[in-house]
Amino acid sequence: MEEEFWKEPLIPLNLQFFADGGGGEKTEDATQKKLTDARKEGQVAKSQELINGAMLFSLFIAIKLFGGYLANSFIKVFHKNFRYIGAYTTEMPELGMMTSMFGQAMIDVLLMVLPVFAFAVVVAIVLNIFQVKWKITGKPLKPKLSRLNPVSGFKKIFSASKLFELVKDVFKIGIIFYIAYSTLKDEVENLKILYDLDLLQAVIYISDFVIAMGLKISAVYMLIGLVDYIYQKFKFKKDMKMSKQEVKDEYKQQEGDPQVKGKIKSKMRETSMRRMMQKMPEADVVITNPTHFACAIQYDKDKAAAPVLLAKGADHLAQKLKDAAKEFNVPIVENKPLARMLYYNVDVDAEIPQELYQMTAEVLAYVYQLKNK
Numbered sequence: 001m002e003e004e005f006w007k008e009p010l011i012p013l014n015l016q017f018f019a020d021g022g023g024g025e026k027t028e029d030a031t032q033k034k035l036t037d038a039r040k041e042g043q044v045a046k047s048q049e050l051i052n053g054a055m056l057f058s059l060f061i062a063i064k065l066f067g068g069y070l071a072n073s074f075i076k077v078f079h080k081n082f083r084y085i086g087a088y089t090t091e092m093p094e095l096g097m098m099t100s101m102f103g104q105a106m107i108d109v110l111l112m113v114l115p116v117f118a119f120a121v122v123v124a125i126v127l128n129i130f131q132v133k134w135k136i137t138g139k140p141l142k143p144k145l146s147r148l149n150p151v152s153g154f155k156k157i158f159s160a161s162k163l164f165e166l167v168k169d170v171f172k173i174g175i176i177f178y179i180a181y182s183t184l185k186d187e188v189e190n191l192k193i194l195y196d197l198d199l200l201q202a203v204i205y206i207s208d209f210v211i212a213m214g215l216k217i218s219a220v221y222m223l224i225g226l227v228d229y230i231y232q233k234f235k236f237k238k239d240m241k242m243s244k245q246e247v248k249d250e251y252k253q254q255e256g257d258p259q260v261k262g263k264i265k266s267k268m269r270e271t272s273m274r275r276m277m278q279k280m281p282e283a284d285v286v287i288t289n290p291t292h293f294a295c296a297i298q299y300d301k302d303k304a305a306a307p308v309l310l311a312k313g314a315d316h317l318a319q320k321l322k323d324a325a326k327e328f329n330v331p332i333v334e335n336k337p338l339a340r341m342l343y344y345n346v347d348v349d350a351e352i353p354q355e356l357y358q359m360t361a362e363v364l365a366y367v368y369q370l371k372n373k
Contacts, residue, residue: 028247030240038240045236046131049168050225051124057218058123062116064211071204073112077105131229168228175220183213276311276348277324283310285367286325287342290334294318295342296325297352299364306351307360312343331367338363 030038038044063070187209194202242250276296283296284307293314299307313321325332338359346352352360 026241026243026246028242028244030237030242031247031250033250034240034242043236044131045229045233046128047225047229047232049172049228050131050222051127053218053221053223053225054127055120055124056221057215059116059120060211060214060218062119063207063214065119066115067204067207067211070112070116071207073108077108077112080105080108164231168224172221172224175224176217179216179220180213183209183216272348273313273317273320276313276321279310280321280324280330281328283325283328283330285363286321286330286332287335287339287363288318288322288332289336289339292318293339293343294321294325295339295346296321296330297342297360297364304351306354306357307364308351309342309346309348312346312348314343331370333363333366335359335363 190205194205197205279298280296283298285297287295287297294312294317295309296311297307298310311321322332324330338356341356341359342352346356
């Protein structure tokens with residue numbers, strides 16, 4: 001009874017739960033094909049934080065460069081749209097007139113800030129190209145049902161990458177808040193004198209203050225983005241890793257199944273051998289090593305300017321060629337150096353090179369002497 005007890009486990013185990021469904025541990029670097037396919041799907045190592053930081057930094061740089069233009073334009077828009085305030089206090093303007101004035105004011109503001117935003121957009125495009133080169137793909141925009149899977153969505157919420165994003169966002173908000181607070185704290189006394197300045201001086205002072213604070217924040221933002229870019233590169237490389245089985249499977253897909261390729265090569269060898277055997281009756285002589293190589297030579301001055309190699313083979317195929325030569329009464333001559341040089345340096349159906357003319361001519365002369373030609 002005790003022996004039967006140990007033969008049957010109390011709880012049946014399904015060993016599939018312990019199997020690795022991914023084809024093994026992912027220890028191999030991604031192949032170029034996998035990286036190319038991922039690129040087509042829009043999967044690249046890119047930091048949006050770095051782009052946002054660069055855009056913010058370039059935005060404040062543009063404001064600093066176009067500060068005079070923005071200040072003058074702002075004052076012009078202010079005077080243009082608020083000179084009718086006195087008229088509004090005496091009588092109510094028509095709705096169409098108010099709509100027209102508001103639309104014109106919006107156009108003036110857009111034209112005023114257009115150079116600034118254009119500069120920031122150009123910087124964003126350049127930085128995108130710097131990170132991922134230039135390749136446009138629309139596949140990331142296509143809807144995928146897998147994105148609606150609540151299980152995979154729940155896993156993503158508690159993944160290591162989401163934890164990193166959370167820490168990064170909290171750190172970013174904290175840093176931005178600290179810079180804004182410390183800058184305002186240092187300037188709180190100077191802000192009180194704004195009531196004593198005229199409009200232009202107040203605009204210039206506020207612009208310099210905002211630009212200084214913005215450059216500090218955007219510089220820290222870019223530093224955070226740089227760290228994020230390094231992390232994204234590391235994460236992408238890790239995510240793209242492949243198992244040894246995946247590398248083998250990909251190689252099979254690209255190069256073909258080795259067994260199939262072996263069968264194809266075998267068929268090609270058989271076809272080549274049959275073709276060479278059919279030409280053996282036309283051969284004048286078979287030059288051998290004597291056991292390793294065999295090369296069949298034909299010389300017909302009406303067809304070619306030099307002797308032609310009709311067939312060649314090594315080991316088993318060499319023996320086949322010699323058997324065929326005996327069957328068709330083709331002379332077999334042993335010449336080790338010539339047989340080796342013909343086998344390694346001349347293709348089938350090709351004329352022999354000039355360097356081998358002398359040695360081949362001696363063999364052919366010997367054969368012709370035997371045949372009383």
